[in-house]
Amino acid sequence: MKLYILIFLTAISNLTLFGQSNGTWTSFWNKDTTLIGYKDENGVVKIEPKFTGFTSAGKFENIIAVAEEINGSWKNYYLTKQGEIIGRDSLYIFDNTPDCESEGFIRFRDKKNDKVGIFNKSGDIVIPAEYNDLTRVRNGMIIALKGAEKKYWDGGEHYRWIGGRELLIDTNNNVLINNFKLSNNLNFFSLAKAASPNSDTIRKSFLAVDGSHYSFVDFEKEFIQWLKNDLYIKLTPEKLINASYGTITWKSPGGWTKTSREKFITDNFSILKNSLFEILQPSCEYFISKGGLNPFMFNGVEFEKYFNNCGEANESIYPTMTIIITHKNKKDLSQNHYEFLRTDDGYKLICVTIRNGEIK
Structure with a gap:
């Protein structure tokens, strides 16, 4: 008993x-x-x-x-x-x-x-x-x-x-x-329904079975529009600071380093601006890659919202958009990376790798 x-x-x-x-x-x-x-x-x-x-x-x-x-x-x-x-x-x-x-x-x-x-x-x-x-x-x-x-x-x-x-x-x-x-580029949380296709150039429209049109923002088109119509217009150190995350992670000679955005942008503004503006040149070889925040580099309470319950990057809401610029010469090939995180306050520069110039 x-x-x-x-x-x-x-x-x-x-x-x-x-x-x-x-x-x-x-x-x-x-x-x-x-x-x-x-x-x-x-x-x-x-x-x-x-x-x-x-x-x-x-x-x-x-x-x-x-x-x-x-x-x-x-x-x-x-x-x-x-x-x-x-x-x-x-x-x-x-x-x-x-x-x-x-x-x-x-x-x-x-x-x-x-x-x-x-x-x-x-x-x-x-x-x-x-x-x-x-x-x-x-x-x-x-x-x-x-x-x-x-x-x-x-x-x-x-x-x-x-x-x-x-x-x-x-x-x-x-x-x-x-x-x-x-398509991995569509933002499903940007859904808009209308009787006809959406005319916004950063949206992609689809005919629904009920006869209406569903449209979604394309992350890459949204990012490029923001770069060219906002960030690149009269770019100043202050403007780039405001378009950056609180700390910038960058590849230094000693490995990955984190520096406050104010110091990093102030110390390296000229090289950052010149490199970012390269993509406006017809001869520039570059592409934009959509991904997710690296959980090994960006962890702690402040980054929790950018990952799901299994620690995977929440790319469906907060993707990263990385500008990858390729430089070639007869003996070598190098690439500069500028990674922007999509946040609730817009895209923010969060990680930088520059291989053909000195940053500090």
């Missing part, structure tokens, strides 16, 4: 811990950094360390992908804040990393048909596994690939999709736009 009571009380305790799901839980390691558990914002342990390092969620809001050893074998599944286990052995994995919650949704892959679907934060299937692939949810929208064929190469470890249709759907699996070509 005592044993029965102990087991009953332990079960009730575990249910209570999971049931208190308000707030964000944070991951922590056990003493020998082999297993991961979760604590609430007050430091109360909600889940004792039992998950392997394959569990990538540093923060637990609603639903996460986890892996643990059970009776000598490795098991993976999705876990909700209420303690419900779903999607056993159905993790969506890309580049050896399981999916991360986005806007209360997470992708899964059905191994039986090799198709992808989506769970909501409660573990309910809101998008059935009927698509070849899906993007994460961005502003309630998902790009879906359907009817494609998987082609493998190099021994069957890597593949690409051939054919099929790309659609824009919502989280209720409604098709919003047919023939929606995947």
Whole structure:
């Protein structure tokens, strides 16, 4: 009887811990950094360390992908804040990393048909596994690939999709736009709907199934417009300082260094201005690369908003746009990099590499 009571009380305790799901839980390691558990914002342990390092969620809001050893074998599944286990052995994995919650949704892959679907934060299937692939949810929208064929190469470890249709759907699996070509440059949080295509040159418009037109800002076009119509107009040290992050990370002879924007811009304004203005010359060889903030170089509380719960750069809202200028001579090739972070206050210069000039 005592044993029965102990087991009953332990079960009730575990249910209570999971049931208190308000707030964000944070991951922590056990003493020998082999297993991961979760604590609430007050430091109360909600889940004792039992998950392997394959569990990538540093923060637990609603639903996460986890892996643990059970009776000598490795098991993976999705876990909700209420303690419900779903999607056993159905993790969506890309580049050896399981999916991360986005806007209360997470992708899964059905191994039986090799198709992808989506769970909501409660573990309910809101998008059935009927698509070849899906993007994460961005502003309630998902790009879906359907009817494609998987082609493998190099021994069957890597593949690409051939054919099929790309659609824009919502989280209720409604098709919003047919023939929606995947583009990493579109800002889905800039959605505008109208009866006719948007005339703004930095927007891309699509005909929706309801006859309206959806338009989205193109990050690269937005960035170039800002450079040429704003930053480059009467550029002064003060103006460049205001268009920079609080500290500038730059490649010095001794390695990567961080300097206050005021000092860095003041000390190097001439070379920065001359180099940035090179792209206005027809002979300049350059390109602009969209990416995300480097989590190893930019960490701490001030940068948390620029990453998701799994520590990945939040490129869908805060991408980086890097100007890469190439210089060639008979013996050598060098490239200067100017990385701008898109913030709530506009684009800010945050990282600089200059290889054909001295900066300090």
